[in-house]
Amino acid sequence: MTTDEQQVLDRIDRARRRRPRVREERITMAHGAGGKATHTLVEALFLDAFRNPQLERLEDQAVFPAAGGRFAFTTDSYVVSPLFFPGGDIGELAVNGTVNDLAVSGASPLHLSAGFILEEGFPVADLQRIVASMAAAAAAANVTVVTGDTKVVQRGKADGCYITTAGVGVLERDVELGADRARPGDAVLVSGPIGDHGVTIMLARGELEISSDIASDTAPLAGLVDALLDAVPRGVRCLRDATRGGVATILNEVAAASDVAVVVDEAAVPMRAEVRGASEILGIDPLYVACEGRMVVVVDGAQAPAALDALRSHPLGAGAAVVGTVAADPPALVLLRTEFGGTRIVDMLIGDPLPRIC
Amino acid sequence: MRFVDEFRDAGTARALASRIAELCRSIPGEPGREYKFMEVCGGHTHTIYKHGLEDHLPDTVTLVHGPGCPVCVIPMGRVDDAIAIAEQPDVIMTTFGDMMRVPGSRGTFLESNAAGADIRMVYSPLDSLKIARQNPDKRVVFMGIGFETTAPSTAMTLLRAAREGIDNFAVFCNHVTIIPAIKAILDSPDLRLDGFVGPGHVSTVIGCRPYEFIPRDHGKPLVCSGFEPLDILQSVHMLLRQLAEGRCEVENQYSRVVPWDGNPRALRAIAETMQLRPYFEWRGLGFISHSALQLRDAYRAFDAELIFDVPGVRVADPKACQCGEVLKGVLKPWECKVFGTACTPETPIGTCMVSSEGACAAYYNFGRFSRERVRHATALPTPSIGRR
Numbered sequence: 065m066t067t068d069e070q071q072v073l074d075r076i077d078r079a080r081r082r083r084p085r086v087r088e089e090r091i092t093m094a095h096g097a098g099g100k101a102t103h104t105l106v107e108a109l110f111l112d113a114f115r116n117p118q119l120e121r122l123e124d125q126a127v128f129p130a131a132g133g134r135f136a137f138t139t140d141s142y143v144v145s146p147l148f149f150p151g152g153d154i155g156e157l158a159v160n161g162t163v164n165d166l167a168v169s170g171a172s173p174l175h176l177s178a179g180f181i182l183e184e185g186f187p188v189a190d191l192q193r194i195v196a197s198m199a200a201a202a203a204a205a206n207v208t209v210v211t212g213d214t215k216v217v218q219r220g221k222a223d224g225c226y227i228t229t230a231g232v233g234v235l236e237r238d239v240e241l242g243a244d245r246a247r248p249g250d251a252v253l254v255s256g257p258i259g260d261h262g263v264t265i266m267l268a269r270g271e272l273e274i275s276s277d278i279a280s281d282t283a284p285l286a287g288l289v290d291a292l293l294d295a296v297p298r299g300v301r302c303l304r305d306a307t308r309g310g311v312a313t314i315l316n317e318v319a320a321a322s323d324v325a326v327v328v329d330e331a332a333v334p335m336r337a338e339v340r341g342a343s344e345i346l347g348i349d350p351l352y353v354a355c356e357g358r359m360v361v362v363v364d365g366a367q368a369p370a371a372l373d374a375l376r377s378h379p380l381g382a383g384a385a386v387v388g389t390v391a392a393d394p395p396a397l398v399l400l401r402t403e404f405g406g407t408r409i410v411d412m413l414i415g416d417p418l419p420r421i422c
Numbered sequence: 423m424r425f426v427d428e429f430r431d432a433g434t435a436r437a438l439a440s441r442i443a444e445l446c447r448s449i450p451g452e453p454g455r456e457y458k459f460m461e462v463c464g465g466h467t468h469t470i471y472k473h474g475l476e477d478h479l480p481d482t483v484t485l486v487h488g489p490g491c492p493v494c495v496i497p498m499g500r501v502d503d504a505i506a507i508a509e510q511p512d513v514i515m516t517t518f519g520d521m522m523r524v525p526g527s528r529g530t531f532l533e534s535n536a537a538g539a540d541i542r543m544v545y546s547p548l549d550s551l552k553i554a555r556q557n558p559d560k561r562v563v564f565m566g567i568g569f570e571t572t573a574p575s576t577a578m579t580l581l582r583a584a585r586e587g588i589d590n591f592a593v594f595c596n597h598v599t600i601i602p603a604i605k606a607i608l609d610s611p612d613l614r615l616d617g618f619v620g621p622g623h624v625s626t627v628i629g630c631r632p633y634e635f636i637p638r639d640h641g642k643p644l645v646c647s648g649f650e651p652l653d654i655l656q657s658v659h660m661l662l663r664q665l666a667e668g669r670c671e672v673e674n675q676y677s678r679v680v681p682w683d684g685n686p687r688a689l690r691a692i693a694e695t696m697q698l699r700p701y702f703e704w705r706g707l708g709f710i711s712h713s714a715l716q717l718r719d720a721y722r723a724f725d726a727e728l729i730f731d732v733p734g735v736r737v738a739d740p741k742a743c744q745c746g747e748v749l750k751g752v753l754k755p756w757e758c759k760v761f762g763t764a765c766t767p768e769t770p771i772g773t774c775m776v777s778s779e780g781a782c783a784a785y786y787n788f789g790r791f792s793r794e795r796v797r798h799a800t801a802l803p804t805p806s807i808g809r810r
Contacts, residue, residue, distance in 0.1 A: 094523075405474070409789065411788075
């Protein structure tokens with residue numbers, strides 16, 4: 065590398081650390097894709113308006129002290145299309161997604177709220193099906209839906225049914241988890257094969273004329289988190305469920321928040337043949353494809369074998385694997401050692417390959 | 423996974439890499455000489471960066487990224503024209519996904535959608551025809567882009583639309599041809615190349631014969647190459663072997679897909695529906711005569727340029743943008759003045775920064791790091807527990 069090229073790279077690095085700015089005049093689909101544009105919107109617009117120390121952490125939930133304890137609070141909206149897909153539906157997703165955003169802080173999820181936006185003409189039988197699966201998912205995750213809201217909009221003003229859930233949980237453990245806690249020498253794990261949900265949704269839309277037996281991995285992760293934190297009470301730095309934007313987005317958030325390099329071994333990333341095949345055909349990178357029942361774990365390198373054993377001993381973590389390590393340099397970058405024997409960057413997602421995946 | 427893993431095997435790559443390094447040392451001439459090969463096709467550029475292929479090449483071999491990214495050569499005026507068509511009442515515009523973020527002078531397709539247009543991404547022009555059948559009260563336009571690789575699918579769709587009498591379907595034709603682009607590169611005075619990694623998928627259609635003038639008239643070898651990383655590595659090896667043995671010819675590395683004489687059926691479909699334009703503007707390369715396709719008179723009824731009021735205004739490339747030099751391989755992406763600061767994948771100024779096949783986007787997304795620092799970071803092994 066010449067010094068000229070290094071100077072250019074340094075300049076880019078500085079440009080990337082500048083405060084993000086929303087340049088577009090209107091919201092585009094890219095703002096909802098979970099990648100660069102979403103981050104810019106959140107940081108430049110929402111964070112700027114609501115700024116407070118809780119929100120500044122940009123975690124999937126806020127953890128706050130109250131009444132002598134510590135609680136976690138989160139919210140998420142669901143606009144997935146189609147509403148019913150192999151392995152689940154929007155209702156199950158709306159419960160599991162919010163349960164998981166609480167669980168990855170180390171909290172035990174307690175109660176959920178559910179807000180429904182329904183389109184005029186939406187079949188009541190479909191709503192019954194969705195609500196029944198929400199009830200079943202809540203029972204399975206040991207949470208209760210304790211409050212809610214219903215709105216109906218005119219035909220054409222929504223797409224059938226949108227759901228917003230919020231959740232509250234209690235932290236009974238003395239853990240501090242966060243994307244900013246990764247240290248050089250840590251190990252990076254994923255709890256199972258990646259990309260199942262995103263590929264399922266894509267195929268379920270029927271636009272691609274590819275058929276497969278693959279199903280969404282939607283699942284509540286609180287039990288898996290418990291198994292992990294029971295086995296490794298010290299040394300877990302960060303947990304994140306890898307939803308929209310996939311594993312690559314999570315790793316970029318960790319690299320940026322902790323100012324470290326994350327080095328991933330492509331050959332170690334667990335992936336079903338169906339996901340790999342569909343990604344090859346469609347020209348998308350499975351590292352960016354959404355999961356709904358997988359989490360990324362960053363753990364002290366010395367504790368990695370114990371963490372892996374704990375994950376694998378749980379049914380939802382049977383396919384867990386160590387996929388990478390944390391290094392000091394180059395900071396804020398995710399690098400992939402390719403199966404071919406080369407190296408490349410895995411950057412934040414640009415654009416919008418798969419809209420309305422959750 | 424079969425048909426993929428065998429073309430990405432790291433052990434084979436290392437063996438091939440050491441043979442490449444050996445060949446470089448054994449070629450007669452000054453020792454330590456540098457070799458520059460241009461991969462013409464954007465698909466190759468993408469593969470090179472995605473798999474980190476340059477890590478297997480000795481420092482004396484440089485790959486120069488060529489003009490074969492179909493999105494990157496579309497001038498801004500044509501994007502504006504497409505948006506103008508899409509903004510007319512009752513129009514559904516369809517195109518390949520890569521076009522969605524290409525900036526025209528008044529924004530991208532994504533931004534047009536946000537302002538009320540209906541521009542949809544399709545995987546095949548046949549999907550556009552399906553949309554036309556499903557929406558008889560709308561006019562459905564397919565923006566055809568690409569080299570001879572994608573032109574046959576547009577041609578087949580036109581043939582089918584004509585056969586089925588679908589009269590609410592049209593094509594906004596931006597298909598280009600590869601040979602004039604390679605000629606423009608070869609005629610560029612500031613270029614120093616030792617050979618070409620030739621296009622693979624274009625050659626499945628046109629075959630290998632059209633390249634024969636390159637060794638004959640310009641004294642440069644060309645190897646038609648496949649798109650897996652081992653294909654490209656083997657093509658580099660074949661080019662170096664030609665130099666070592668004093669040969670200069672067209673060779674076909676991608677013989678599992680590319681017939682020497684191309685695909686006569688596909689060529690017939692193109693010839694039946696399209697003809698060469700007198701000239702066409704290429705982004706960064708300017709006007710090149712007989713370098714693009716338009717619909718034949720017999721297919722006027724499907725020609726969006728005749729059906730719609732298309733402004734057809736030429737828009738100069740932004741001054742700061744050096745896409746032309748990058749497309750010709752004169753500048754490396756990072757040598758462009760705006761690379762990575764004003765021009766990034768999320769806010770591209772030039773089209774080379776938009777498509778994943780564009781040289782700038784590929785370098786920015788996949789290769790934007792110091793190899794020395796990375797070698798240090800990646801030297802730490804991942805614990806070998808839990809590998810698949």
